[in-house]
Amino acid sequence: MVDFSNALHLVRERAPLVQCITNFVTVNDCANIILAAGGSPSMAHDIREVEDAVSGVRALVCNMGAIEDIDAMVLAGKRANQLGTPVVLDPVAAGGTRLRRESAKRLLEKVRFTAIRGNASEIRSLAGQEASGSGVDAAAADTVSQDSLPAAVQTVAGLARRIGGIIALSGPLDVISDGEQTMVLRNGCPTMARITGSGCMLTSLIGAFCGAMPSDPFAAVCTAMAAMGVCGEAAEARRLKNGTGNATFRTDLIDAVFNLTEKQLTEGVRYEIY
Ligand SMILES: Nc1ncnc2c1ncn2[C@@H]1O[C@H](COP(=O)(O)OP(=O)(O)OP(=O)(O)O)[C@@H](O)[C@H]1O
Numbered sequence: 254m255v256d257f258s259n260a261l262h263l264v265r266e267r268a269p270l271v272q273c274i275t276n277f278v279t280v281n282d283c284a285n286i287i288l289a290a291g292g293s294p295s296m297a298h299d300i301r302e303v304e305d306a307v308s309g310v311r312a313l314v315c316n317m318g319a320i321e322d323i324d325a326m327v328l329a330g331k332r333a334n335q336l337g338t339p340v341v342l343d344p345v346a347a348g349g350t351r352l353r354r355e356s357a358k359r360l361l362e363k364v365r366f367t368a369i370r371g372n373a374s375e376i377r378s379l380a381g382q383e384a385s386g387s388g389v390d391a392a393a394a395d396t397v398s399q400d401s402l403p404a405a406v407q408t409v410a411g412l413a414r415r416i417g418g419i420i421a422l423s424g425p426l427d428v429i430s431d432g433e434q435t436m437v438l439r440n441g442c443p444t445m446a447r448i449t450g451s452g453c454m455l456t457s458l459i460g461a462f463c464g465a466m467p468s469d470p471f472a473a474v475c476t477a478m479a480a481m482g483v484c485g486e487a488a489e490a491r492r493l494k495n496g497t498g499n500a501t502f503r504t505d506l507i508d509a510v511f512n513l514t515e516k517q518l519t520e521g522v523r524y525e526i527y
């Protein structure tokens with residue numbers, strides 16, 4: 254049983270410092286969503302300081318959108334592993350190019366990840382399955398539907414066992430597994446895929462929750478994913494009411510995380526456990 258309410262309470266009470274080595278496309282949104290959740294962001298990514306910087310934080314987020322910073326991620330990740338600090342990976346476009354396939358392989362060999370959050374194409378690629386996606390968005394052919402859900406649960410749980418951490422596949426249905434228990438979340442809205450960075454922001458949020466409750470990473474990841482979905486719905490309600498577009502939606506999404514209450518989260522989340 255995941256206590257969503259307690260996890261949200263803890264992230265606000267503990268205000269974890271989260272270090273992100275992340276891409277320049279969405280870096281500002283990642284910093285702001287960590288702040289919205291009650292955490293504190295550090296975007297230090299220079300290879301000359303990441304080992305030092307990671308010593309003072311509660312979680313490290315490595316985002317492969319910053320493909321030029323893979324060496325820094327390996328160094329920071331190894332240091333975080335030594336310190337017992339949670340490390341979260343966003344395998345942006347993991348199967349898209351040879352450089353990304355090799356980088357993902359190298360990261361998984363060198364660093365032990367507490368959690369990996371990617372879209373369906375990225376998770377399929379990490380699992381060694383045929384994936385249609387080549388850019389940063391999931392391919393329609395890979396997207397999890399009600400019909401393909403049983404197979405997706407197997408893939409996600411199998412990969413979780415292989416890496417010894419949590420795998421979170423996002424999309425219309427979110428599938429989260431630690432290899433034994435698997436949660437399926439049915440929140441969110443299609444507009445979330447019409448802004449860049451909802452995935453990057455979600456991975457940063459996972460970093461904040463893992464930093465706040467390192468002893469229960471499954472609850473941390475599930476709560477971050479649930480919060481993002483419920484907040485996506487709140488931002489969509491505003492968009493429909495105000496007739497705004499994706500730029501305002503992005504701001505409303507961050508505002509929704511800032512204003513999210515424990516009651517709104519527990520009443521709004523739609524999930525099942527496998
Ligand atoms: N069609 C949809 N219906 C409901 N929720 C969605 C939908 N598409 C995306 N989401 C939600 O959007 C968030 C980001 O997931 P997504 O899989 O789009 O990430 P991503 O492809 O890595 O994004 P990016 O790389 O642009 O940051 C998750 O919370 C997910 O549940």
Ligand SMILES: Cc1ncsc1CCO
Nearest residue numbers: 276278318345389449450
């Ligand atoms: C668009 C884009 N390109 C590299 S990273 C990124 C952010 C979404 O993954």
Ligand SMILES: [Mg+2]
Nearest residue numbers: 345389452453
């Ligand atoms: Mg992404």
